[in-house]
Amino acid sequence: MKTSFLLLFTLIFANPIYGQIEYEEAKQVLEKAFNVQIHCPKKFQPSQVALLENVSDHSLEENMDALLNNTTLVFFKYNEGHIIIGPENIIEGEIKEVSVKAENELLRENEPQFESYAVGDPQNIVKVGEHEIKLYIYDDNLKDGLIGVTAIVQESDQASITDEIGIVELSLGTGNYLIDINYLGYLSKTIQLNVFGPGRVEIALSKEAVTLEEVTISASAGQNSITREEIGLEALSAREIKRVPALMGEADVIKSLLLLPGVSTVGEGSSGINIRGGSVDQNLILQDGIPLFNASHVLGLFSLFNPDVVQSIELYKGSLPARFGGRVASVMDVELKEGDFTRWKGTGGLGLISSRLTFEGPIIPEKVSLLLGGRFSFSDYIFSSIRVAEIRESRANFYDGNAKLTFRLGSKGKLKLSAYNSYDRFKFDDNFDFNWRTTAGSANFNYVFNPGTSLIVKSSYSNYLSELIDPTVGSSFSYSNGISNFKLKPYLQLNDFLTLNAFAGLEINHYNIASGSIAPLTDESSQTEFDLDPQKGLEVAAFIDLTKNLSDYISLTAGLRYSQFRNLGPGEIKIYEEGEERIRENVQDIKTVGNNKVLKFFDAFEPRTSLKVITSPISSLKMSFNITNQYISQLFNTTSVTPVDLWYASNTYVDPIRAFNYSLGYFLSLDENKWENSLEVFYRDIKNTIEYKDIAELFLNPFVETELLNAIGRAYGVEFSIKKNIGRITGRLSYTYSRTESKTQGIFPRERINNNNWFPSNYDRPHDLSLISTLQITQRSYASVNFVYSSGRPVSAPTGNISVGNVRNIPVYGSRNNFRIPDYHRMDFSYTVEQSHKKDQKWRSSWTFSVYNLYGRRNAFSVFFTQKPFQSPVANRLSILARPIPSLTYNFNF
């Protein structure tokens, strides 16, 4: 059926094609017919191409479309009379530029002129093994290191990108190499590198003379999983995110991450993700370095990140570098784009429930750029049109906005200022009204002292506020809580420092947690005003990451993070009767601590190590061991976090979470890096994780510590992934088997969950499989399909019932999480048609048709139990998104 479907679309959108002929022959026919010159590097030329039957009856564009049909090549017109053809699979889909020089090099393909560099000592040639080669790539004019420049070794397809100060590392044996260097907005170049031994060379890149629209020819694979130092690091580009079939056509960062191995969620419509058995609050989510405390819109249906402003995402789920801290499970580092320094342009989209628009361009050309992006929902019209009064008065809307100013400070410095604001409202008639807001800003400064030394200072402020309004007449109230964070993180990045690469610096985080306040909404309300004491915390950490190549095949990264946490007053320390259950009635004394005095102090060393062994040119073995500490957690005993769930700082009663993370992985690249395969195993041993007593009451509870249990946890699993990077069909198959369990160590009955035996956590889903595949149907249309499957998550089910007095059939729940809801599986589909890739087109657009839940699987959102008198309990499955949901999205850029 799928094949037929694709075929149908292909027929609709493609011209009739007659005959397959040699490329050279077709080229000559078209050059003669249209008086143009067609250029394509030999290494990209297809052997056979299609040619329309009567060439002159069709336009040049139609002929070119037909010529490149069934290839991954695209074309654009350059000046009068030139057609450039390049490989589609190395073309950035959204920001499309290419330098004149790059084009000219394509035009002069037979006249290669390479700059030549030498590295190592020609008088003392090291003939054995591979050498560590560092290329410092900088702006020829500004003398500023360039971040994100791609370097590809033609002979081996080894590829890598420059880091924050412009350094790219390669491992090459003695010999001569051709290296392609590409960077957006700069003239690409190919250099000849003569390697005699380890060392460093400096390479200048010049800005392109004229900017052309349309395409960028850049690296296809970048640094791959074989050569990357980290284990368990997943990187996604904006393009990959946009190719994933999305709910209601809304490309979504979090939904894309869920297709990666080791990443799961408790269900659709739930906030947050679980990574390698961690709870949602154990992930550090950074947007341009700013910590975010709630990353979801509409109670989790969409994420906070606007895909149009996202540059890249890195998800650290295995080895966590020491420069990241504060969470035990993972780090999700979302980097936003900088505004374009040369010209103004925009991108946007219209969807069924929301729209988005982004502008970017130079405030001062080459000096200061601005990026502005925003999204807003307009779903209220759906509710307004429904006759049911309660629904008509309901609301579910959101907006978010990003602004980013980037200053180039001379040749060595860069300052980036960013601001972010998001707002959500989720109201149901007069029953309840949730709203939550994130306001954040950052100032990040980079300064390159010399190619080996740079200073990075990141500072940010992030504030999350949530409110719940219950307008019930007579008892109406407004409840609010929140958390704000100020962060300062100065650090040095050193390359070739005593033959090491290093990151070293400090990180200071100050937290201010509004623990919750409730107030009557009206004078008639019986609700009394009540505030819980705020919480304050100061987390200070010093860190160092050192990476050294021990040999040509082995590199070691050793890091250490030393962190301190001070829970600061004002506050109270309740002294509970020793040897008795921690309940409100057993409070013996209460000590009051003044403002900014230390209520409780913690400190910890957090070693971070990883080892990479290149086992062959196409494979590597990596392992890591990390200890991570977490000093603030979120309290929630529901399946999914709500917007008003409280952040809670480690204190006298709750110790910091401490996790011991072990990872081991084998990475294999096949067919010249077209296929990336990996097998990883992990084990996490968790001390001091928080569990909850049965039916814990967390809402505005001044004795909330009486509901919490210090438990231990463990998570372990194996992840398997096959990824195809290049070709008409690309995609990824991932499978994870993992378990996540907790164990209480209580003495008193209410403190012993499942009699102190191991029990599965709420998000324990042993089997998790995902498949995403994209088929490039023509050069301007592609179809994507993804399939996901995971085990049902555990819930507590009654194992009997009791009657007490006149109340019959009170369910008796046995072990916690003794039942699993049905397994989850779903297939989605999307088809995208883009406009023809022509250089002179100002307005470009695409249509995406997608179907979420293609076969209408009734996946369980939750299962709850009801019981009628004298009958057995009944399990009720609440399903959402239980039918195929089609959508159509119009995307554009200009």
Place this chain on the structure above:
Amino acid sequence: MNQNYIFFIFVLLWFASCIDQIPVNVKEDDSEYLIVQAALKDNEDQQIVNITSNSPDATDFQANFPVNDALVYVLKDNSQRFDFRNVDDRGNYGQTLSLNTGSFYQLVIEYKGVRYESTHEELLEPVPVGELKTRVTNELVNNAAGNVVEREVINVLTDINLPVDEEIYLRYRIDGTYEYREIGTPSNLNPVTCYVDEIIDLNNLAIISNTGLEGGNIQNKLILTRAPDYRYSYNYCMHISQDRISKEAYEFWRLVENEFNRTGDIFEAPPGIIRGNINETGPSDIGCIGVFSVAAVSTKDFHILPSAVNNPRPRCQPFPAPPPTCTNCLLLPKSTLTKPECF
């Protein structure tokens, strides 16, 4: 509200949601609990403690098993001991015990070598029953065919003013007696009126507390909802028992009430064991669920006249053919010809 909330979620998700039933296949669970009911009242002399255990077989929901071999006693003020003896083979243990205001009581159970103790419960001063009233409203319910229909219901409400200087926890139990009038027929020339007792608060949980309230005045607290029928066609007498209970007992009933209001909302706290205030004193494979309470009981009778509930039609009519109880009302369970005091 909860049903509407789910409906809202449906709309939000473009009507692509549903609720259906799925088979339960809980693995065998070896969690075993003693289930204890021990509600001692100051207006009764014969006190009963009932002990059963749950079915450890999770796949069927058998009735609880009576526990007849436990040692059961109540300690008064930590000094006097009152042993409770088996009164039948259904797990009931009885003892004559008059409760005294201001005294503390503790239930102790010894079973299979494990000792279970309740919290110390004080018999507090009773609180007078507040003003009672009715209000007739309409509600939506599912009929036998599964369709949503509107029906009239009687809401019994109370206004009560509680002292503000102490925490007060109340639980209501309600019984009723109604008039049932026979009709005259050739075979029943002298129709009589019966007075029929009935339990009307099966699964009705009405609890009140003054904690967290500004002032102690509680208005229009709903304590019972009933659908009016022939029972209300003459005179209906409700017997309201208001138990003043401890905070621990109140908490137990509050959690039970929450349990009955589950909707499957993903933001709902997960269910758990509602243990109550009786705990094992050491490690044990057999937990304990239940509540021990000593209640100071206040009572009040409350009449509902037909005019207050839109004059329901009497059951006994000449046409169509009346049921046998219309010519012999003593066929009704718990009926009597003796006029109760409240009439």
